[in-house]
Amino acid sequence: MPVKPHHPDAEAAADVPPHVIRQVLQLVASRGHSPERLCKGLGFTPENLCDANFRVSYRQTSLLIRRAMQRWGDPAIGIATGARQTVVCFGLPGLGMLTCATLGEAFQYLIKYQRAAGALTVNEIGILDEHHFVTEVATRFHDPELEPFFIEEIFVSGVEVSRAMVGSHFRPARLELRYPRPAYAAAYSEYFRCPVVFNAPLNRLICDMAWYHCPLPTHDRYMQGSLQAQIDQLLETETPRNDLVESIMNELRGSVDEVPGLAKVGATLNLSERTLRRRLAELDTSYQRLVDQVRYEAALDLLKRSEMPLVDIAMATGFTDARNFRRAFKRWSGMLPNQIRQGAPAPRLIPVERAGAAQATA
Structure with missing residues (x-):
């Protein structure tokens, strides 16, 4: 799943819920650094991140992550960020996961609504063979410096949520990564508890099919339909x-x-x-x-x-x-x-031909 060419303005589209940014700021703040200073000049404050309707762009996110990496000092910041994520951090899609019948169904649900869940990567899930399923991840934009962060964060958060839903004994069968082996590679083995392959053709997390069919104790088919309707409306x-x-x-x-x-x-x-x-x-x-x-x-x-x-x-x-x-x-x-x-429907956005026509005058 190679990175697709994109329009230059795509990096500036404010279309991502700031779930990852929230975790990065909390992580860096835990070491005494100022979240306000990290956000300075980026067009938002830490308080804005509490607004459920607030969105950020890839450009804003990548700038903040670069600042955080300088202050954090530990190159494994992507792993540390992903490990902070919970199913609730994914917003409505995360709650929808809890209503699913199995772990595999839950992640199919999350993949469907990945943008609403704040994903900064492009993610796909499928059956690899009769014994394994696979999650394949690619960065949205070509950014070699930050690729390890984004890939670490998405895979670690997925494993973290899986362990929360089916038990701490969950572990993948194999992790494959496109980039070279980093100096902190031992942190991968310690967290994922499986073989890790670097310089692979694709970023893939391979798991046993038994996990795919693992039932979730929180399953609620009726609530799943209700939440899905809400998410559809939100995205529309x-x-x-x-x-x-x-x-x-x-x-x-x-x-x-x-x-x-x-x-x-x-x-x-x-x-x-x-x-x-x-x-x-x-x-x-x-x-x-x-x-x-x-x-x-x-x-x-x-x-x-x-x-x-x-x-x-x-x-x-x-x-x-x-x-x-x-x-x-x-x-x-x-x-x-x-x-x-009186209940008449109104457009959410001012039509272009009307915008700027009205002035707030005395």
Whole structure:
């Protein structure tokens, strides 16, 4: 499963739940390093990682991991990160695994929803022969320096979760890795408790079929269907954004009622106002368009989930009166605020031709 060619913008797509980043930050913090400092200039803070809807890009993740590797000091940081993972760390797909009948079914389920589970690799599972099944893993992007980290993390987390579900005696039959034998190779044998082959054609974890058919005590077929429906809905509504766009919008969400200037936002990202404006133009967007989108999202949420008077919603989203807010909302969505309160469906994103058309004026 070779690394596929990708569009240059793919590394900047904010489409990954930050499960791995959370574990890396906790790991490094356990040695006294500042999570806030590790995140500085990346477009998010440790607090943002608590938001279930927050997403990061491969670019942001790889930059943070490189910083963490420098501070951690132990080259086996990928193994240490994977060993911290639990089935709950995978989010809804992890909970769905617990409802499956067997370990093999659980991992088929996880593979199906691997992006929602925060996977930073491309993973496949299948039957190798009558005695073995195999999990094959490839990095999403060509990054030889970080390949060992990503492969270690995904294989170790898989084994860690397997041991939690079927018992600590779980062990693979063989581990095959594409990269050369590292200086800390003994850590692989110690953790996986099986033969390890380096410089192999593919990254593969091979296990006995007996484990594939091993029943799970938490099996619940009815709950599995319910969770799967929720995950399907989640994936259908997600629209990946560029990580710069997502970082700016994340900054704006914290101050919807009093939007900071472009220069101030740029400073948090270690970018000048001019550079930030240029990069947004290259992405065919603008600061005002992002401000409008954040205000629109906040307005939708307040209209659907609260009984606040319209004038209060206007103030909370940066407008000085309900009249201007009503006009802006009409431009953004083609609908009036009261229609939303009456249950009418509204688009999650402002159509491009409407974006930037509304200004929060007095």
